[in-house]
Amino acid sequence: MSLKIGIVMDPIDGINYKKDSSLAMLWAAQQKGWEIWYMEQKHLFLSDGKARAKMAPLSVAMDPEAFFTRGEYQIEDLSSLDVILMRKDPPFDNEFLYSTQLLAMAETEGTMIVNRTQSLRDFNEKLFATHFPQCCPPLIVTQDEALLRAFHAEHKDVIFKPLDGMGGASIFRIKEDGVNLGVIIETLTEHGQQTIMAQKYLPEIVNGDKRILMIDGEAVPYALARVPMAGETRGNLAAGGRGEGRELTDRDRWICEQVSATLKEKGLLFVGLDVIGDYLTEINVTSPTCIRELDNQFGLDIGMQLMNAIEEKRNIT
Structure with missing residues (x-):
């Protein structure tokens, strides 16, 4: 089954060849003989009631010195694609939200978005x-300083983190002595204006x-x-x-x-x-990584597993 697959990602020129998971997906899509179309978030737009994009044909290679070839950009309807991989890294800001809304217009016309746009919006x-408390450590989500202090007093050793961070940014550990507890709560909550998570430290x-x-x-x-x-x-x-x-x-x-x-x-x-x-x-749910590391250590092809799952879904629908 031949598919036209698009990808919305951060600039391909700046990715890490050795580690990038999106590249592994593109290798697998090309191996299947699918057409690949490249887009960045800035290329998505709306015109005359249609979600469109400036997109470019893309081919990829397992060559660190020349791992992609991008053709000329052209304007096409997003719905002209069978599948679109939404692989833009966080933060989940207004621009990300707008992008999911544009992609959702193509979704209603039959284009498969991986992952589903409504779920990208719904699930921080x-x-x-x-949503699975039976699996989680003790935690609290709030912007209330008194509640955060009480949680620390109960659990003694606590991690504080923003809800919209990635890559470990702005994660703080506060031990039983509570050194800097106040300033960390003030900073992360922006003096009680921003909701954060506190979680019991897991040794x-x-x-x-x-x-x-x-x-x-x-x-x-x-x-x-x-x-x-x-x-x-x-x-x-x-x-x-x-x-x-x-x-x-x-x-x-x-x-x-x-x-x-x-x-x-x-x-x-x-x-x-x-x-x-x-x-x-x-x-x-936005752009999970670690494909390349697992592929290399265990001889897997996770990108191909994903493409096979996409192909099966398209056949079903």
């Missing part, structure tokens, strides 16, 4: 995990923050444990963490089972679960 990556972070990739509700059998640098509490690779591949544990598989049906129901075809110790901490 940190709050989404709280298992020293063994890594595991990223589990799920395709149409099924878990890839290996996770990438992102192990913090010495002196760090963040395992994110963007914060200097080291990636170690590991087979899923029984607890990991149980967590995946808890969320699987919801992911399928909401059209979240490709997501990344973050698990520390026995607990689910995030469900990443």
